[in-house]
Amino acid sequence: MSPTSATSTTAIDASVARCFIPYPAAEVAHAASGPLSGLRLAVKDIYDVAGYPTGCGNPHMLALSGIKQTSADPVEKLLAAGAGFAGKVCTDELAFSMNGKNAHFGTPRNGGAPDRIPGGSSSGSASAVSNGLADIALGTDTGGSVRAPASHCGLIGLRPTHARISLKGTMDLAATFDTCGWFARDMDSFTRVGNVLLGEDSGNLPDTPRVMVAADVLALLEPRVQAVFSQTLERLDHVIGTPLPVKTATPSFDALYWAFRHIQGYQAWQEHGARIRRHDFQLGPGVAERFEWSSTITAQQMEEHSAVRARFRDSFGQLLGHDGVVLMPTVPDIAPLLTDSEQSLENYRNQAIRMLCLSGLSGFPQISLPLMRLDDAPFGFSIIGPHGSDQALIRFATRLMHERA
Template sequence: MTADAHAAAAASARCFVPYPPVPLENAAAGPLAGVRLAVKDIFDVAGYPTGCGNPHRLAMSGIKSSSAPAVQALLQAGAHFVGKVYTDELAFSMNGKNAHFGTPRNGGAPDRIPGGSSSGSASAVSNDLADLALGTDTGGSVRVPASHCGLIGLRPTHGRVSLAGVMDLASSFDTCGWFARDMGVFSRAGEVLLGPDSAPLPEQPRTMVAADVLALLEPRVQEVFSQTLDRLAGVIGTPQPVKTAAPSFDTLYWAFRHIQGYEAWQAHGEQIRRHDFQLGPGVAERFSWSATITPQQMQQHSAVRAGFREVFQRLLGQDGVLLLPSAPDVAPLLTDSEQSLENYRNQAVRMLCLAGLSGCPQISLPLMRLDGAPFGFSLIAPVGSDRSLIRYAARLMHECA
C-alpha cells in the first residue's frame, strides 16, 4: 500500500488519533519484526499524550516521557509503531461510539458498530492498517470488538500482563489484551507479553459447553454455534454441557456491575466532579450510577465474586476449556438507538462476566458468521493457562481453515 493509499484508508477507518507523529525506536530484529503495531489511547507512549477518549483527560495529559511496559516489550520484539488509536470514553463502554471523536470503522462489517472500548484497536487491525493492536478488557473490551470485527482477541488471566502506564478503569477487572488477524502474529505477541504458563493445559483438554449461556441466546445464534461445534469435532470431541452461573446470571451481573462501577468511580470520580467532565451518552449515566455505590455494597458483591470464583475454577479444574459464543449476537447496526445498544450491553455483560469475575483467560476466534457479519467463538480456560490456550485455539483455527 502506498503512503497516499494508506493515508486515505486510515482517514476512512477513522481509528487513528491525529497526534503529530513521533518516531519510536524498535528492535531491528525479533519475533515481531515487520509487524505494524497500533496502541489504544489509554496506554502511555513516549512522545505522545494519553487522551483516554476524553477531551478533558487529553488536555490534562501532557506528553509522556516513557512508554507502558507492554508497549515497550512489543517494540523491543521488533514491532513497528504506526499510531495511537481511539477508545471509547474513559474505556467505560462496549459499543465503540465516542461522542467526542466519532466511531471507528468496523472492517469486518462496515454498517455495524466496531464494539468497544478497544474500538480503534479492532478497527485498525480489521481494516489492515495494523497487524497487531494493544487493547484492554475490563468487561469485554477486547472480546466484543474481536467478535464484531472478525479478529482474534484475548482477555488474559487477570494480572498476567503489566498494566503499568495504562489508565485504570476497574483495577480488579482490568487486563491488557491484543488483536490480530493472523494466528502466527497473535501467538508471537503472546510469547512476548505472557511469559511461561503457571498452569498449562494438557495436549487434549476436557471440553465443556456453557449450556446456560446458550439458553440466554436466540435460536439462530444457538444454531450457528452448534454447527461450529460440529466443524470442530475433530479437535474438541463431544463437549459436556455444563451450568456456569452460580448462583444465577442476574446475581453475577449485578456483582460485576457494582464492583466495576465502584472501582471506576474511585479511579475517575474526583476528576469528573472537579473539572465537570462533559461525558457522552451512556458513559455519563454509568458514572452517575457508579457514584451512588456504597462500600457496603462493594463488600457484599465482592463476596459474591469470591464464591463464584471458587465454583467456576473448580468447574474448569486444571484441564478444562469452556466453549461459548463471544457475544450475544453479531454487532448491532450503526443506526440502532442508544437504548438498543444499552440493552445489548446489558445482555453481553451476563455472559462476559464469567471470565471477568473468575479472573480466567478467554480468547475469541473469528470462526462464525451470522447475517453476513463476523461472530466470535470463545474459549475460557483455567487461570495461568494463557499460552497453552492460544496453542489450542490455533488448532481450532487450523481445523476451520
C-alpha cells in the first residue's frame, strides 16, 4: 500500500485509548458531501464545539465553561467540508505541557508505542488518530504540542505559519505562539485537511527546494539519534540530494530557549493568571510550577526577550530565503516511558524546547513525518520552510513519504 493512501490501523476500544472526553453526546452537524467526506474528526478540548463545554484539561475551566453555542473557526471549516465529528479529546492542562499526562483526566494511550507517553498538549488528538479512532484530529501547537505528539505516536503533524489559520473560538495560551495544527496517519487525508484550512501559499517555495540540515541541532543529540537521522538522509538522497549543514540558532540555543520560555510564560500568565488566582485552580505537577514561575516574569523581561526573538527571526528568515528548507529530527529522542519520573519528563521537555523553538520563535511552518524509528518506537523527521510556504511544504513532505521503506 502506498504511504500516501489510507493506513490499515485497526481501531481499539475507545475505553482502552482513554483519549475521548466523556461528555454527553450532542448532535454536531456536518456537510453531507465535501472534500473531507468519510473522515472522522476528533477535536482537542480547547476548541469550542457547539453543544459541548470547553474544558481545557482543567476541572475549573470546565465548571466555568458552559455549553458553547458556536464552534471555533477551524472546527466549523472542517465540518462544512464534510468531516464527521468523532468527539472531543483530552488535552494537557491549559495546554501548558508537552507530556500528555493530565493529573485530572489521565493519560491517553500512545497508539504507536503504548508503553510511552503520547506527548502533549494535543495528547488526545494524537491518541485518537494513532489508535484508529479518528482519521484526522485538530490540535494546537504553541511550543511543540502538535509536532511532539506526532513524533511520539508515529503521525504526520504540522505547525503552520503563525496566524495563517484563525483560532477564533479557541483557548489562548500564548497568542504570539499559538497555532492551529492537525494530525493524520496518511498524506492523502492530511493534504485534504490542509486544502480546507490553509488556502493558497503566500510564499513561493519551489518544488525542489534548497535543502539544509540543522547541524547545530544534531550536535545536541545522542549519537544513536544522529545515526538514525543520517541513515534517513541517505535513504532520501535521490530526493533531497546532499543537504548543506548550517547553523540555525542565533545567537545560541540557550538564548532562544529562555526567550521562548519568558515570552510564552508572560503571555500565559497574562491570559490565565487572574483566573487561576481568583478560583484557586488546583493545577497538576509541572503545570503548577510553570504557571508560578510565569507569574514572576516582568514586562521588561518580556521586552528584552522579544528583541532576541526579533533578531533570530530575521537571521533565520535570511537563512531560508524563499527557496530553502531545514531538515532535523522533530524532538531529541523517542517518547519517554510512562514510568519515567516527573523530573525526567521535565528535563526531556526542556531539551525538546531548544529544538522546537526554532519554528515557534520564527513563526515559520514545520511538519513532522513518521520517517524514523528507534528501539521499535516512532520518531519524527521534520522539515521547516519559509513563512507562508505551508502547502509547498506539504507537497515536498509527500514526496519524502513516498520514499518511506
